[in-house]
Amino acid sequence: MHIVLARRGDGGVTASELDAAGMVHREVDLDGDGLFAYVQAHEPTDVQADAPEQSRPRWVWSSTAQWYPALLAAGVRVERCVDLVLSRRILRTSVLTAGSELAREPASGWDSTVVAAPQASPQAPALFDVDAPVVAAPLDPVREFQSQLAAIAGATQPGRIRLLLAAESAGALVAEEIRFMGMPWREDVHDRVLTEALGPRVAFGRHPARLEALAARVRELLDAPTLNPDSQTELLAALRRVGLDVTSTRKWELRELDHPVIEPLLEYKSLYRLFTANGWAWLEAWVHDGRFRPDYVVGGVVTGRWATSGGGALQLPKNIRRAVVADDGWKLVVADASQLEPRVLTGLAGDRAMADAGRGRDLYDAVVSAGVVASRHEAKVAMLGAMYGATTGDSARLKPRLTRAFPQAIALVDEAAAEGERGEQVVSRLGRTSPRPGESWREVQQRASEPGASAVDERRARSRARDWGRFTRNFVVQASAAEWALCWMADIRLRLRELGDGSLENAPHLVFFLHDEIMVHTPEQYADHVAEIVRESARTAGRLLFGTFPVDFPLTVAVVDTYADAK
DNA sequence: ACTGTGTGCGCG
């Protein structure tokens, strides 16, 4: 059953209970507290956990980021939802629903809705702020949902798009639950890591001693007493002045140089990065009461990957992962999918040879064993290059061998690239569709095809076309991998509810997600069970995306006290 | 003082 929640002008909420055809058969008016009680009453409890499917509601709301934090703060979890804003974005851009009224209607408030995440004080999510309009225009979520149902029903492959929307919405629930619970973060450990590397903390605006010492050493060795080593321009000039033939200050270029300044300079850059990106300022801004609360943006990347806004949760450097420590009596279960993208490509292409090669073992080792390339490193470079569209170097050189060994898989990405070069859209496994190239792209292509086109015009057009082709080549794989990860995580979330008392606070719950990796914070006694769930959910995700096609998705699973020990 | 762009580097 679907229940649509809508805020009324008077600050209350109307719950519209829909029948199987999507028509309203009952409306209930609720105030703030009444909403919590109403939602709680409709959620399956432990006792009803195996109640029939129909009895479990799917909450339909404008956006999960808008509605769910207050429910969580009130102690109410929901099992399933429809996030209308996220769903609409998919439906309006997918080629599977391109013919629907929803896709053809002009943009409305539903498209411009800013899905504001609760900010400022994440540990105390605001309860319903009745004065804050959810959206600018009065939008009717019942009507919107019905319109989306119609679009799905008319889709060329409704099952796929339906699964995608369910996964996207489940992801939105996970993102809010992660934000609500937070990732366990030991401020004292983080401080120790920083102090060991940089020296003791100093006042705001100053640089720690170790950083200052390295900067002084660099100035001395470059004979540049006023050099600001953070200035790329100044640094490049100073390096050239001492006779170093460099074109940039990137570390992989510096690393190749033979000069006494290189070592302290590289160390300076590394420590400076730690200091600015994940130093004490970051700690103060993002960690409170022993929890880091990532600010995920679900579907924030065109491919459907999550993005973050602030906090940099997707870029936590390895050297500070020591600060992620399970609570006393708890464990972290960290799992990542091994070689997710090439395995997803295997499923997309239905490439039996590749599926057989990778079954139950490291895929890159398998490519070596098959005699395709000589080393694991080569296998990895060749595979990634094929998916990213490498044109030079070892990767491009090895590609023909990969093509001979796995013709179907390589043909799939080559075809995606060719479609992109023609300005066409490409589609993920479940229906997420790449954007059309922009106006300027089309103009460049158009100009090159006209009679008076110059060689420069043609070269530019070819170059831009190839650029876009590399994007669409990667899109089909990355977007489908993101779908696998969403299905994986959504299934983990549902299974975890069956452990412990089913609450978030006292039972295993997700605390981190990173493209192909998840982390569960769990009471110690459930850790092994959680590890098993995580593996089982990977099998489920594979079946959801690829049915009976025998591609498997092995995981690396670690039960640890600190994230740093996970790999 | 504010905004946009380029550079560099962290992650997958």
Added chain:
DNA sequence: AAAGCGCGCACACAGT
């Protein structure tokens, strides 16, 4: 080796 995909963030610097 550091190119071939997708990001966010911090800083320097140039424009206003």
